[in-house]
Amino acid sequence: MPAAPVILWFRRDLRLQDNPALLAANEWGGPVIPVYIHDESAGGPWSAGAASRWWLHHSLVKLDESLRERGSRLVIKSGDAAPVLDQLQHDLKAEAVFWNRCYEPASITRDRALKRTLSESGCDVRSFNSALLFEPQTIKNKSGGPFQVFTPYWRHCLTLPVEPATKITAANICAPKTWPASLKIDELGLLPRLNWADDFATHWQPGEAGAQARMRKFLSDSVDSYDKERNIPEYDGTSRLSPWLHFGEIGPRQIWQALREKSKSSGVFPASAGAKVFLSEVGWREFAHHLLYYFPHTPEEPLRSDFAKFPWAKDPKGEKLQSWQRGRTGYPIVDAGMRQLWQTGWMHNRVRMIVASFLVKHLRLPWQQGADWFWDTLVDADLANNTLGWQWSAGCGADAAPYFRIFAPVTQGERFDANGDYVRHWVPELSRMPAKWIHQPWNAPNEVLDTAGVRLGDNYPQPMVDHAAARAEALAAFKQLRGAAIERDA
């Protein structure tokens, strides 16, 4: 007897390998209907930003292609996921719905309700883990609460077993006789109307194959020197896997497994200092999901609630914010980062910290404004990671940076971009500046500026704030916050 169809609901798991829901669906016995539902309202206020939508479009194209190579295809739907899925299940007389779990607050609420209604209508509803090494609901400290400090969190995790990545060995995915109606991917309108993202394609190859290629390159070229070179923004020293990880085109278990295999000859895991540091970065991604799961209000609100009263600066016309967004702060390392972000949809992690610190501490603008901008412009925009990163930078997060940790843009530039190549790459106005002055052009002698063709305040801005003064003001603001906290507690 041919079994009824099973709906395989793709969400943040756009790959075929290491996809437990897909594997289970293909073993179900009946035809598998792979579906993607584009739901603009799914994330609440956090619907996909423009750069993410660009990525998603190409990922869906790739996923559909690889499904077709196995005799299947991707059915595209649009709208509120719950009724769409309900309708589809009814129309197909599907008896099972499988998916891989998401961990964002809005997804959890939605999926919980869906699981109930679908089960009540007699469906076999199953969810799986494809996205994390350690799912938040399984991790608790000894007093039964969530971890709030990374080191003990990760130490604890590393004592636990990691499930191996699964492989789909079947040549084909069981197809139905007739396919349900599907939108075309183009009809989702994910690509920007203006062609500002054209350049993205020269930097990125969305999709599962692109993810594997990138991982292999990183593991062979860079991972062993990761501990040393990951901080040099002009080097290709980081994995750059973040966008693929966000959309689930690669899973952390695949990374774990690849690192294990690489370490086999030496018998030591992780095999190098670089690999160990890289693995801990994967751990930070896990930790970010852990925190978002247990503190679902943190995308909007500071985890440390006293920070709600932080004396942010005024920016009524949004001019300061705009100078930062456009990379016209007058601090070359900051401007380089912001322009790399705009042009490629990505920014090197070291520079993310520098620009975040600048927004929050030098300009004293709310971290949420930075988070919003990153959300809209990053191809790897991820609610958990973005939230952790910005709260950490602002000092209001779980593993908060001490209040006095204020990045000095010139020092950071000179330390991590010593010859200025990163700045020259992204800030062409400064491309002829010598290394000695490129991170502080306002201090350069006039003849140096003349020779380099730099006219401050004309073709490159004067610094919008003075570092020493801004630093002092930020420290004073933190002091005020502390004063307020003491008053409140008294």
Next chain:
DNA sequence: TTTTGAGTTGTTCGA
């Protein structure tokens, strides 16, 4: 239960 030690990624100042 109480105590103790530690906490991703910095900067500045003064010896």
Next chain:
DNA sequence: GTCGAACAACTCAAA
């Protein structure tokens, strides 16, 4: 130029 200490106090994790 280099180096270590100071920069707060607090919360969390674990002994």
